[in-house]
Structures are given as structure tokens and as C-alpha cells.
Amino acid sequence: MISPIELSTFSVVAFIIPILFVILIGNNRRLLICISFSVSALACLINVVSGIMAVAFGKTEHVILPIGLPSLPFHLRLDPLSGFFLFVIGLLSFFVSIYSIGYVSGLAGDKPIKRLIVFYNIFIAAMIMVCLADDALIFLVAWEVMAAASYFLVMFEDGRSENRRAAYLYMVMAHIGAVLILLSFGVMAGFSTGFEGYTFDAMREANLPLKWATVAFLLSFFGFSAKAGVIPMHVWLPEAHPVAPSNVSALMSGVMLKTAIYGIIRITFDIIKVFPWWWGAMALAFGLVSAVMGVLFALMQHDLKKLLAYHSVENIGIILIGIGLSMIFTSFHLPIMAALALIAGLYHTMNHAMFKGLLFMGAGAVINATHERNMDEMGGLIHLMPWTSSFFLVGCISISALPPFNGFVSEWLTFQAFLLSPSMPIPLMKLLIPLGAALLALTGALAAACFVKVYGVIFLGNWRGHNHPVVTEAAWSMRIGMMLTALTCLCLGILPTIIIDLMDSISERLVHAKLSSSSGIYGWMWLTPIDPERASYSGPLVFIGIIAVCAITYFMLHVKPGKVTRVPVWDCGFQKLTPKMQYTAVSFAMPFRRIFGFLFDIKEQVWMSPQQGHCAFPVKTNYYLRVRDRFWGWIYRPIIDIVVLMSRKAGMLQHGRIHMYLIYSFVTIIFLLALL
Amino acid sequence: MKLLHLIFIEILQVLIVIFAAPAFVGWVDMLKCWSQGRTSAGVMQQYRNIAKLFVKDVVMANNASWIFRFTPYLVFSTGVMVASVIPIISTNLFLAPSADIIVLIGIFATARFFIALASLDIGTAFGGMGASREMMIASLTEPAMLMAIFTVSLTGGSTSLLHIVRAFTSGVVVVRPSIMFASIAFALVVIAEAGRVPVDNPSTHLELTMVHEAMILEYSGRHLALIEWGAMIKFFLFVTLGIACFLPWGIAATDDLVSIVISVFLMVVKLIVAGSVLVLIETGMAKMRLFRLTEFLGAAFLMSTLGLIFFFILE
Numbered sequence: 009m010i011s012p013i014e015l016s017t018f019s020v021v022a023f024i025i026p027i028l029f030v031i032l033i034g035n036n037r038r039l040l041i042c043i044s045f046s047v048s049a050l051a052c053l054i055n056v057v058s059g060i061m062a063v064a065f066g067k068t069e070h071v072i073l074p075i076g077l078p079s080l081p082f083h084l085r086l087d088p089l090s091g092f093f094l095f096v097i098g099l100l101s102f103f104v105s106i107y108s109i110g111y112v113s114g115l116a117g118d119k120p121i122k123r124l125i126v127f128y129n130i131f132i133a134a135m136i137m138v139c140l141a142d143d144a145l146i147f148l149v150a151w152e153v154m155a156a157a158s159y160f161l162v163m164f165e166d167g168r169s170e171n172r173r174a175a176y177l178y179m180v181m182a183h184i185g186a187v188l189i190l191l192s193f194g195v196m197a198g199f200s201t202g203f204e205g206y207t208f209d210a211m212r213e214a215n216l217p218l219k220w221a222t223v224a225f226l227l228s229f230f231g232f233s234a235k236a237g238v239i240p241m242h243v244w245l246p247e248a249h250p251v252a253p254s255n256v257s258a259l260m261s262g263v264m265l266k267t268a269i270y271g272i273i274r275i276t277f278d279i280i281k282v283f284p285w286w287w288g289a290m291a292l293a294f295g296l297v298s299a300v301m302g303v304l305f306a307l308m309q310h311d312l313k314k315l316l317a318y319h320s321v322e323n324i325g326i327i328l329i330g331i332g333l334s335m336i337f338t339s340f341h342l343p344i345m346a347a348l349a350l351i352a353g354l355y356h357t358m359n360h361a362m363f364k365g366l367l368f369m370g371a372g373a374v375i376n377a378t379h380e381r382n383m384d385e386m387g388g389l390i391h392l393m394p395w396t397s398s399f400f401l402v403g404c405i406s407i408s409a410l411p412p413f414n415g416f417v418s419e420w421l422t423f424q425a426f427l428l429s430p431s432m433p434i435p436l437m438k439l440l441i442p443l444g445a446a447l448l449a450l451t452g453a454l455a456a457a458c459f460v461k462v463y464g465v466i467f468l469g470n471w472r473g474h475n476h477p478v479v480t481e482a483a484w485s486m487r488i489g490m491m492l493t494a495l496t497c498l499c500l501g502i503l504p505t506i507i508i509d510l511m512d513s514i515s516e517r518l519v520h521a522k523l524s525s526s527s528g529i530y531g532w533m534w535l536t537p538i539d540p541e542r543a544s545y546s547g548p549l550v551f552i553g554i555i556a557v558c559a560i561t562y563f564m565l566h567v568k569p570g571k572v573t574r575v576p577v578w579d580c581g582f583q584k585l586t587p588k589m590q591y592t593a594v595s596f597a598m599p600f601r602r603i604f605g606f607l608f609d610i611k612e613q614v615w616m617s618p619q620q621g622h623c624a625f626p627v628k629t630n631y632y633l634r635v636r637d638r639f640w641g642w643i644y645r646p647i648i649d650i651v652v653l654m655s656r657k658a659g660m661l662q663h664g665r666i667h668m669y670l671i672y673s674f675v676t677i678i679f680l681l682a683l684l
Numbered sequence: 685m686k687l688l689h690l691i692f693i694e695i696l697q698v699l700i701v702i703f704a705a706p707a708f709v710g711w712v713d714m715l716k717c718w719s720q721g722r723t724s725a726g727v728m729q730q731y732r733n734i735a736k737l738f739v740k741d742v743v744m745a746n747n748a749s750w751i752f753r754f755t756p757y758l759v760f761s762t763g764v765m766v767a768s769v770i771p772i773i774s775t776n777l778f779l780a781p782s783a784d785i786i787v788l789i790g791i792f793a794t795a796r797f798f799i800a801l802a803s804l805d806i807g808t809a810f811g812g813m814g815a816s817r818e819m820m821i822a823s824l825t826e827p828a829m830l831m832a833i834f835t836v837s838l839t840g841g842s843t844s845l846l847h848i849v850r851a852f853t854s855g856v857v858v859v860r861p862s863i864m865f866a867s868i869a870f871a872l873v874v875i876a877e878a879g880r881v882p883v884d885n886p887s888t889h890l891e892l893t894m895v896h897e898a899m900i901l902e903y904s905g906r907h908l909a910l911i912e913w914g915a916m917i918k919f920f921l922f923v924t925l926g927i928a929c930f931l932p933w934g935i936a937a938t939d940d941l942v943s944i945v946i947s948v949f950l951m952v953v954k955l956i957v958a959g960s961v962l963v964l965i966e967t968g969m970a971k972m973r974l975f976r977l978t979e980f981l982g983a984a985f986l987m988s989t990l991g992l993i994f995f996f997i998l999e
Contacts, residue, residue, distance in 0.1 A: 388747065390749045401751075408793075410797055411790040426834075427843065430996070439993060439996050442831070442834055442838075443989070445834060446985070449826045450823060452826065453825075456796075456823075460797060460801060460815055463804075464801055468801060469806070469807030536781075540781065541842055544781040545784060549782040550765065553764075554758070557760070557764045561757050561761060565910075570905070573741060573743045574744055574745070574746050575746065577746070577807070577902075585808070587807065589808070591811070591812020595816070596815070597816075598816065600820060602975060
């Protein structure tokens with residue numbers, strides 16, 4: 009039988025086939041899109057299979073590829089952790105590839121489709137390589153290929169300066185992150201022995217003193233955070249996601265950010281292994297700040313894709329909360345609790361991939377249909393796009409952490425991990441960590457508010473916009489892609505036990521404890537982490553219970569057919585009800601702006617323009633609102649200013665006169681000779 | 685036989701909740717009338733209201749979608765679902781392990797999410813206003829509620845209500861400061877969640893103040909009946925949730941008939957007392973301005989945090 013790692017390596021090669029198609033049948037647009045995305049989907053499916061196999065068998069496999077630099081071969085390794093991420097990446101990419109067939113066909117004819125297909129495939133292949141990498145060299149190569157491919161995907165519509173700026177910002181942030189990761193690997197490789205010090209195996213063996221381990225951890229943590237979009241390194245996310253095509257946004261937000269989570273877990277739990285509790289506390293603090301600030305930023309947005317991008321910041325925060333708690337528990341030698349927190353974080357990783365992918369796909373369908381990104385110009389799409397609206401609703405419920413969908417399960421597990429914090433030996437931590445749970449509750453409630461806004465403003469009510477485009481339902485393949493993702497969200501929500509049982513091989517390897525012995529006691533219907541006496545949740549029963557009662561009530565009330573009269577909306581007798589009077593995204597968020605406004609840089613102006621007559625009878629009212637990220641002004645603006653200032657000073661050396669440059673080189677040579 | 689018995693208790697409890705909820709709300713309304721020097725319509729008034737609404741036809745706006753029609757059923761059924769989980773008359777509920785307190789809050793949040801969506805469905809300004817305010821209040825309530833529940837579940841060593849009730853009722857009665865603070869916080873949270881004065885006024889239709897009423901303004905007929913009934917069940921359940929967490933003594937642990945009857949009787953007494961306390965709070969305060977609610981809910985959060993701190997200091 010072919011082993012999982014061979015399957016995955018084979019799939020990476022398979023991603024070249026669509027690129028060949030671009031060269032061969034590049035002129036037949038329809039055929040090219042159909043065939044190349046189908047092949048990508050199949051290649052992704054291979055990774056789903058190999059991921060499941062790796063997690064289920066719980067074995068670790070190695071392969072050494074004799075390519076790369078001379079005598080520095082590439083080491084690949086597939087263990088349950090990589091397998092889990094392969095599964096997540098493969099599954100979402102599979103759905104997105106199906107979706108892409110319809111989505112890319114629907115793009116305007118003048119868009120560079122070929123470039124999209126090429127970089128799309130390179131991008132997915134690079135993400136898979138990142139998870140398979142077992143030495144610093146191939147990890148960084150794959151990491152950089154991933155960054156470069158996604159850069160070109162963000163640059164898809166390079167005609168607009170806004171997009172070029174977003175892509176540039178993304179590239180800068182990605183490279184700052186990559187340099188930090190490189191340095192971190194450098195520190196760890198420095199302490200490992202032998203010529204093969206750059207392999208992860210050698211780093212695992214290396215005996216890092218705590219001081220240097222801390223340096224390596226901090227470097228890698230911030231390096232990966234820049235990619236994951238942890239606040240304050242999140243600035244590129246809300247710029248890059250909106251301008252990329254939606255299938256790419258779905259992948260970037262759904263799975264690319266997760267490779268950074270993978271990196272953090274790999275380096276702390278697998279390579280460094282022993283660490284003090286404050287590392288976890290730091291991860292937890294960054295997670296909490298990202299979660300709360302991310303969702304608040306999202307609430308302030310009215311650009312659909314920007315809003316979703318800020319929600320990625322929030323969810324990365326929630327994942328980091330789980331990982332941070334797990335690190336704290338590990339450092340205090342509480343393995344079962346560490347396993348619970350780690351599984352909570354990983355499960356949220358998978359859930360976020362699914363529902364965020366679904367939401368971005370839905371956003372793509374909406375934007376394709378309306379040619380509009382501003383939510384305040386939309387409304388009433390539930391009547392025109394019944395399928396898309398249903399799938400989007402599933403995504404909204406899932407991300408708002410509402411039972412019985414999947415977002416709730418992982419937040420519930422995280423709450424359970426929080427509840428176990430009193431078993432820690434430090435009194436101050438006992439006291440402070442439950443407050444984190446309050447912040448998580450706040451995050452969940454704000455996310456629900458935000459998605460009431462999103463769904464209500466886009467799909468419900470009446471059309472708010474000035475133009476009235478002809479809106480049609482999304483193409484079949486887009487619907488299928490979204491439907492599969494929505495079904496996955498539901499399954500992950502009501503059948504979490506099955507997946508969590510499988511994930512035991514990961515926690516067993518990383519924190520040496522498993523949950524299944526405890527989660528399986530009541531059977532597959534009940535999720536009982538740690539102990540059924542402590543907490544239990546039965547997704548299937550809640551789901552079936554609610555649906556059953558709904559059905560019974562419905563039938564009891566419809567024994568005698570009740571009459572439903574359809575009438576125009578009651579207008580309080582004024583007869584001048586217009587769609588303009590509806591609540592918009594901006595007005596919906598007003599109470600939140602008022603309460604949490606001190607966290608933002610808000611500029612709000614209202615001015616009336618009386619054309620003639622008295623100012624008490626304004627003809628027109630103008631409203632201006634600008635909500636800015638304070639982090640930009642606090643951190644980025646000063647850095648940019650300093651860099652610009654320094655370059656200007658350095659620029660004084662350049663005159664463009666040849667003889668001056670010759671003098672420079674002459675002086676430099678003299679100086680160097682004098683030094684010698 | 686054993687199974688039949690369990691199913692019987694389960695169904696009995698759900699039916700008690702469904703049919704006693706309007707009476708409880710009627711009791712609260714009656715007390716409120718009395719305390720304000722008005723004549724009341726009696727405990728049974730809510731039943732008459734619901735019955736009237738069920739008879740009436742449904743009038744719906746032209747652009748109402750399936751969400752608008754589905755929400756009343758969902759609101760009602762989430763209430764029924766939760767009613768089967770909270771130990772009200774007995775701790776021998778076979779459905780109880782299917783949801784712990786955090787899940788219960790989540791189920792209520794799902795219902796709220798759909799009501800808010802339904803209110804935006806028609807596209808009137810009132811609906812949007814109600815939805816926006818409701819979600820704002822909910823986002824401030826949730827942390828306070830969770831902290832109160834955390835205090836209780838840390839004391840009880842579980843988030844499962846059955847085990848909390850068992851942990852509290854077994855052994856000697858200890859007065860815990862942490863639980864006292866948590867119960868005050870929880871009372872404030874119940875007021876906010878149930879939409880009572882000073883957070884929201886269920887008996888007004890004034891656009892400056894209304895929250896829940898603004899959301900359901902477009903409903904009529906059996907849909908409105910289900911939503912109103914669902915809201916009553918929710919109020920009732922929140923009070924019984926508070927009783928299960930903070931005053932669990934008397935909930936039947938065995939399933940013989942005598943203890944069930946005693947348990948029901950004690951529950952009625954507790955509900956009458958709890959209703960009176962709520963009325964005292966309601967009559968003693970005026971409806972707050974919307975943006976003063978941060979102080980009210982902030983106080984709830986502070987109380988629950990104090991409860992948590994006391995738990996860690998004293999135990």
C-alpha cells in the first residue's frame with residue numbers, strides 16, 4: 009500500500025498538471041478553467057486522504073528527497089500534526105477548487121485568468137510543503153514560495169493602485185515575518201550538532217539553554233504572528249483580503265493563516281518542548297487582544313471582505329487562546345488539561361478554516377452578482393439568491409459560535425479549558441485567567457452581533473443601493489462548493505466526538521495525554537472532555553431536539569390551515585417608506601461605536617446643506633464617518649516616518665554625478681586599506 | 685419501566701414549563717400592577733393573550749422571507765429544548781447531560797440571533813433599531829453571565845447543572861460570599877436577558893426605549909403568539925436556572941411521586957418569591973437610557989468578578 013507521505017508528495021507534483029494545461033490549452037478559456045480546477049480539486053482530495061491516514065494511524069514517516077542544494081537534501085516528514093493540517097488544507101482547498109470553476113468563469117474576460125490558475129496551484133502546493141517540511145531549508149523555501157504566490161494572487165487586479173499598495177504591504181509584512189523565522193531557525197540550528205543541524209530532528213535533539221530557547225521562541229512567535237495576523241501585526245490582512253479574488257481570500261484566510269499556527273505549534277511543542285509558563289501566558293494575552301480587537305474592528309466595517317478579514321484576526325486570536333492555555337498547562341505538567349486546550353485550539357483551527365472559507369466563498373458569490381463590496385449598498389438578496397443566502401447563513405451561525413454548529417464546539421472546549429485553570433499553582437494566574445474567559449464570551453457575543461449585521465444588511469430587508477444590478481443566483485459549481493463546506497460545518501458541529509477521538513494521536517505526541525478515554529464514555533453522541541461529571545454536550549441531541557420541536561409545533565399549528573395574508577409593510581400611516589430608511593451596517597454598529605469608540609480613532613461629521621431659505625430646513629444631510637486603526641498611528645506610522653527620514657538623509661549622498669561616485673569608491677578603498 | 689419513568693418525568697417537566705410560564709409572567713405582572721396602585725387583570729391574563737393570538741390570522745409583509753416565518757418556531761423550540769435540560773422538578777433528567785450551562789446560554793443566543801435577523805427581514809427602521817440594541821445589550825450581558833456561571837461551576841466542580849445541584853444540595857449548607865455575589869450578578873443578568881425594567885420595558889411601544897418589542901413589531905397571529913410564549917418561557921427558564929444554581933435545595937433527587945410533588949410545591953414557592961423580588965427591583969427603578977446600560981451591566985460584571993475573586997481567596 010502506498011504510504012500517506014508518498015501520496016502527499018505525489019499530490020504536490022500533481023499540482024503541476026494544471027499549470028501544464030495553462031500552457032497547452034490556454035486559449036480555450038472555459039475548458040481550461042474546468043479541467044485545471046478539477047485536477048487541483050483531485051490533488052487536494054489526495055491530501056485529505058493522506059491527512060486522515062496520518063492522523064488515524066498515528067505513525068511518523070520520513071522521506072529524504074535528493075534535491076535541493078548539494079549535500080543538503082530536503083527532509084520531509086509526516087506525523088499526526090502535519091497530517092491534521094494537511095487534512096484541513098486539503099479539505100478546504102478541495103471545496104474552494106470546486107467553487108473556483110464557477111467563480112473564475114464568472115470573472116470578466118479581461119482578467120488574467122492564466123496567472124490566477126498558475127499561482128493558485130503553486131500556492132496550495134507550497135502550503136502542503138510547509139506542513140511536510142522537516143528541515144529549516146525546505147520549510148523556508150516553501151514558506152517563501154507560499155508568500156510569493158499569494159502576493160501575485162493579491163496583485164490579481166493590478167490595474168488599481170489600491171491593490172498594488174495592499175500587495176506591497178502584504179509582501180513587506182510577510183518578509184519581516186520570514187526574516188524573524190529564519191533567525192529563529194538560525195538560533196536553534198546553532199545549538200544542534202553536526203552538519204545536518206538544519207534539520208528539525210537535529211533541532212529536537214539540541215540542548216538549548218533557556219535564554220536562547222526564549223530568543224528562538226520569541227523570534228518565531230512574532231515571525232509567525234506576522235503571517236497569522238495577530239494584533240498588532242494584523243495591518244496587512246484587511247488590506248490584502250478584500251483585493252484578492254474571493255476564492256483566493258477563502259484560501260488565504262481559511263488555511264494560509266493556519267500554516268502560521270502550525271509553525272507555532274511545531275516549534276514550541278515539538279522542537280523546543282520544554283518551556284516556562286510565561287510563554288503560554290504571552291500567547292494567551294496576544295490571543296485575547298486579537299480576539300476582542302479583531303471583532304470590534306470587524307463591527308466597524310461596512311466593506312464585506314474587510315469585515316471578514318478582521319474576523320480572521322479574531323479567530324486566530326481564539327486559536328491562540330487555546331494554544332496559549334495548552335502551553336501554560338504543559339509547563340505546569342498538567343497533560344490532560346494541556347491536551348484539552350490544544351485540541352480546542354486545533355479544532356477551532358479546522359472550524360475556522362471551514363466557516364471562513366464558506367463566508368469568503370459566499371462573499372465572492374455576492375460580490376460577483378452585485379459588483380459591490382460595500383454592504384450598505386446591498387439588501388434583500390435572500391429573495392434573489394436563495395441558495396447562497398442559506399449557505400452564508402450557516403457560515404454566519406458557525407462563526408458566531410452558536411450551537412449546534414461547529415464554531416460553538418471549539419469555543420465550548422476553550423471555555424472548559426479556562427474552567428480548569430484553577431488547578432494551576434500560581435495564585436495570580438488563577439485569578440486572571442478566568443477573566444480571559446469573560447473576554448472570550450464578549451468576543452462571541454460581539455461576533456454574533458456583527459453577523460446579524462452582515463446577514464441582515466446584505467440578505468434581508470430591501471435593496472439599499474443607488475444602482476439596481478440584475479442579480480442572479482451563483483453558478484452550480486459555486487453552489488456545490490459552498491454546500492459541501494456548509495455541510496462540513498454542520499457535521500463538525502454535531503459530530504465532534506468522532507473527530508476529536510481521531511485527534512488523540514496529535515495530543516498524545518505533543519503533550520503526552522489523550523482525551524478519547526474520557527470523551528468516549530457516554531458514546532459518540534456525547535462530548536465529555538476530561539470527565540462526564542464535569543461537562544457534557546450532545547450536539548446531535550440538541551440539533552434533533554430543536555428541529556423536532558420546531559416540526560411538531562409547525563404541524564400542530566397547521567392541522568387547520570391558517571391563513572397568511574401578504575400586505576405591504578405598515579408605514580405608520582405616512583406612506584413614504586423608502587429603502588433608505590432601513591438600518592445600514594453603519595447605523596447598526598452605532599451603539600457599539602459609542603461604547604467601544606475609545607479604542608478607535610473615529611472621525612464623525614454631519615453637515616446640512618440648506619440650498620435656499622433657512623438653515624432649519626436643510627435640503628440635504630451629509631454624513632461622514634472614518635474609523636481608523638490606532639495601531640497604525642502608534643506603531644507603523646512612526647516606523648515608516650523614521651525609514652523615510654533615514655532614506656532621505658542617505659539620499660543626499662546621491663547626486664547622479666559620476667565623479668562624486670568615483671570619489672566615494674576611492675575614499676572607501678582608502679578607508680578599508682587604512683583599517684587593514 | 686425505568687426508562688418509561690424517566691421519559692414521564694422529562695415530559696412532565698417540559699409541560700410544566702410550557703404551561704406555567706404564562707402564569708409566572710402573569711404573577712409578576714399582577715404584582716407590578718398592585719405595587720403601582722393599579723388594578724390587575726389577574727394571573728391568567730397571559731393565557732388569554734396567547735389564546736387570542738392563536739385564533740387570529742397572520743398578516744405578513746410582502747417581502748418577508750423564510751427566516752421571518754421560521755424564527756417563531758425556533759424561538760419556541762429552543763425554549764422547550766432548554767426546559768428539558770434544567771433540573772426544575774427533578775434531577776433525574778435523562779436529557780440533562782446533553783447540554784451544560786454554557787450550551788444553554790448558547791441555545792438562547794441562537795434564538796436571539798434569529799429574532800434579530802427576523803427583525804431586519806422586513807426592512808423597517810424599527811426592526812433594525814431593535815436588533816442593533818438587542819445585540820449590543822447581549823454582548824455586554826454575556827461576559828457578566830459567564831463570570832457568574834463560572835463562579836458557580838468552580839464551586840460545584842462542573843458546568844453540568846445536575847452536578848452543580850447535587851454538589852450544592854449534598855452536605856451541609858454553607859453560606860459562600862462568592863455565591864452571594866454571583867447571585868446578585870445573575871439577578872441583574874436575568875433582568876437584562878428577560879427584557880425587564882430598567883433594561884427594557886415589555887409594556888411600551890415607544891421608539892426611544894423599546895428593544896424587544898421593536899424587534900417583534902411586524903409579527904402577528906400565531907407567529908406573535910409563539911414568540912411571546914417563547915419569551916415567557918425564556919423568562920421562566922432564566923429564573924429557574926437561577927434557582928438551580930443558587931437555591932437548589934428541594935429539587936427532587938429521587939423519582940418517587942411524593943418527592944416530585946414536594947419538589948413542585950417548593951418550586952412554586954421559590955418562583956413566587958423570585959417573582960416578588962424581581963417586581964421590587966422593577967418598581968424601584970426607572971427605565972434606563974440605552975447608553976446608561978453599560979453602567980448597569982458593568983455593575984453586573986463587577987459583581988460576578990468579585991464573586992470569582994472571593995472564590996479564589998476563600999477556597
